[in-house]
Amino acid sequence: MLRHEFQPGRLVAGVFLALGGALYAGDAGGLWETPWFAVIPVVTGGLCLAGAVGALTRGIRRRRAVTSGKATSEAQLDAPGT
Secondary structure (H helix, E strand, O other), X not given: OOOOOOOHHHXXXXXXXXXXXXXXXXXXXXXXXXXXXXXXXXXXXXXXXHHHHHHHHHHHHHHHHHHHOOOOOHHHHHOOOO
């Protein structure tokens, strides 16, 4: 498997989307009763949190790249995969 950069924002989004799916699966299985609108705040809040975590992660990585001297220009910082 090819190694890739860890992206915590995608992890947070996946956890909240899986939680939304588990809510509906529990309702379909008869374990509990979930109103149809209950998943909307879970998914929306999860996606907002994932966006905040992604922005924070990008800011931290940019700051580390600048302070370590790896990035020499602004174009390199905005390039995908950095």
